[in-house]
Amino acid sequence: MRRTLSRRDKVAVPVIIALSIVVPLLVLVLMLLPERYNFLAIQAGSFPLFHALLNGSTAILLMLGYFFNSIKEYKLHRNVMIIAFFLSAIFLISYVISKISNDPVPYEGDGVLRNIYFFILISHIVLSAIIVPLVLFTMYRGLTGEYEKHAKIARWTFPIWFYVAVTGVLVYIFMLPYY
Template sequence: MKTTLNTSDKVAVPVIIALSIAVPVIVLVLMLLPERYNIFGAEAITFPLFHGILNFLTAVLLIIGYFFMSVQKYIQHRNTMIAAFGLSVIFLVSYVLSKISNEPVPYGGEGMFRYVYFFILITHIVLSGIIVPLVLFTMYRGLKGEYEKHAKIARWTFPIWLYVAVTGVLVFLFMMPYY
């Protein structure tokens, strides 16, 4: 069976793919900046605290959105997931600004905490790159009313997005003493 892209897919799919490549590349480039420009004069903890709060709220919204979907409250599910997406976009913009503004802070923990921290951090970073296209495609399919495709991809998106949000909070908690 041959599948063809409809008109909106011919625009949306390349845009989603481009964003999915551009976002991690931009973050990587900004992390490697030789010089920082503290645009807002923010203290080192300001951005990470804000990011921790955004990740926490995103995780809460994801769980609420899942609940609404499970009880077939689809309008509330849609609105909650759009809010979670909005918080993620705010996080991404703020994260980019933080990479421009502040030097990276090394983790100072030792022993078993160090291994746990780096496991959480590495899985968080890898899945953060993977979640961008998953969220974008899931949102696109849901908002287009392609609920079967939406549900199929959401089965993967939800647990990965929730993991990224929760581990974002954990990374902040691990790093908090070093800011």
């Protein structure tokens, strides 16, 4: 049985899909830039700590949101999740600015820690791209009152988003000696 999109979905779904393609591609292109443009004159060392704080705060808010949902405090759940979304959006904007402004810093560790670091980093990067549409669709369904659809997708969104937030902090910890 084929479902038809609501009028609202006819606008929102293509926008979410477009953002889900454009955002990861933009980050990829910026990472591959041959030259950096530090147009804000921000020191490279400022970004990693700020990003770790945003990711750590997002992880805490996600846990709070999960807790509030489990005790049926839906208004608190909604508010905490909206804040987590905005922190993630701030992170994304800041991350893009940092990629434009600063050369990448290589990881110089070796041995088993190197393997652990690259496993965490690669899974973090892959899931960061996947999380964009999941978060956008989950937020959209929740804010439009489509709670059944929201709950269905949130079962996937929450653990992936939480993993991405936590591994963002772990990447910072691994890289701390090299900043």
